[in-house]
Amino acid sequence: PLIKTHNLAERLSLKNLYLKNEGCNPTGSFKDRSMAVAVSKAVEFGAKTTIISSSGNGGASAASYSARAKMKSLVLVPVGTPINKVNQAIIYGANVVMVRGTYSNSFHVAKKAAKKYGWVNLTTTFLNPYVVEGNKTIAYEIIQSMDAQVPDWVIVPVGDGPILVGLWRGFLELKENGIISKLPKLAGIQAERCSPVVTAFENGESEVSPWLKDTDTIATGIADTLEGYSQDGTLTLECIRRSNGYALSITEKEIWDSVVLLAVAEGVFSEPTGAVSIMGIKKMIAKGLITPKDTVVALITGNGLKHPVLPPSCSIQPPIIDDVDSLEDFAESFQKTS
Incomplete structure (x- = not known):
């Protein structure tokens, strides 16, 4: 579904912020x-x-x-x-x-x-053309849900990037068929510990090089080094630039912060990979790339039940009680913080 946020939009000082929650799909991801x-x-x-x-x-x-x-x-x-x-x-x-x-x-x-x-x-890179075709349906649904209004930005978690490329192709087809009159800007978000596309974007390079450093990131779903198929990353980079978009990376702490903020603000539980778009938006706002009047769609690509570990700030052992009397001390402190 496409969800218009309220609490999260307020926290980020945005008027129109939407979540495309792909975690609701049959197996929990896009x-x-x-x-x-x-x-x-x-x-x-x-x-x-x-x-x-x-x-x-x-x-x-x-x-x-x-x-x-x-x-x-x-x-x-x-x-x-x-x-x-x-x-x-x-x-x-x-x-x-x-x-x-x-x-x-x-x-x-x-x-x-x-x-x-x-x-x-069926590997979801660019080996199988039908894989990328499936991702175009995200663009179709965004436009259908927004009554043909085109968002200013669509923010996408990116590994090698077929989801972003599929989105771009979907929007292009909608424009070519007269359903929309303009195209959105696309932003690709990567984990700082594995960010070959972002590195090429920031360095002004035309081609993406394989990531030869360590890839120890909690965002395992986008930890793609592109070794032996870096042309996939180059295609993604080209689509970002054609859309007049942007690419940036976020730290491990920022990834966890994305998961927590999304959950407590909007009640949406995402795996780390799926939530990176949230801190991506926050950093783009700080850079002046996204303004308060912009309409923004953040892709949440996977359900939080996919990931077996909670953020460190939420890894708490719940207290154990026997009866309502045992709840008294807890209830007192709970009410003070509510």
Whole structure:
């Protein structure tokens, strides 16, 4: 759904701030859009087996839609992928294999295996064109929900970027067909600890280079080093620039702050990857890029139940009581802070 915020908009001094909450999709992330299209086409082509390299959400979605289509599915994830996402893929009947190294290593294993065994590769980069096509539906729904009003900014969490590219293509098609008269600016938000697209943007470079540093970030869903396929990042960079948009990164603390602010202000629980757009907006406001009169849409790409760990500020052991009398001391202090 597209949700108009009130508390969050007030905190950020924005008049019109919307959340596109992709955590409400069937498997809890925007990846369901890609899989709905890509698996449908795989069935049309007579495929029997799918394979995907994933940081978690894509694998869960591929497993779900493959199960529905009565297809075998193999999901490759990096060692250390959040267990909640791994469990999702397993419960849908997928065969899950963990691959050592960064996500890029899983990507290359899946690519080679798909070619060797003739399996359909559902990896949500740019390998499968139908994957990107599915992401265009986010643009369609934004415009439909806003009665053809075009937002000034759409803020997007970005790894290698097919979601941003799909959005851009969707908006372009709407304009070409006379449904909208202008295009929004797109902003790509990355984790500071893995930000190849942002680095190229900030340095004024025309091409994105692979990320060769450590990728130890809680935003695992966008921790893509692009090793061996950095042209994907370059395509994303080009779309950001064509939209007259922006790219920036946020720290680990800012990622957690995004999760907490989104939850306490609007009651929306997002995984760290899905929430990065919130602090991205805050930093863009500070830079003067977003003004109070702008209409802004923030993509929330994944449900908080996907991530097994709470932010440090919320990692609290609840008290244990026996009866209402035992609640007295707690109730007294609770009322003082309410």
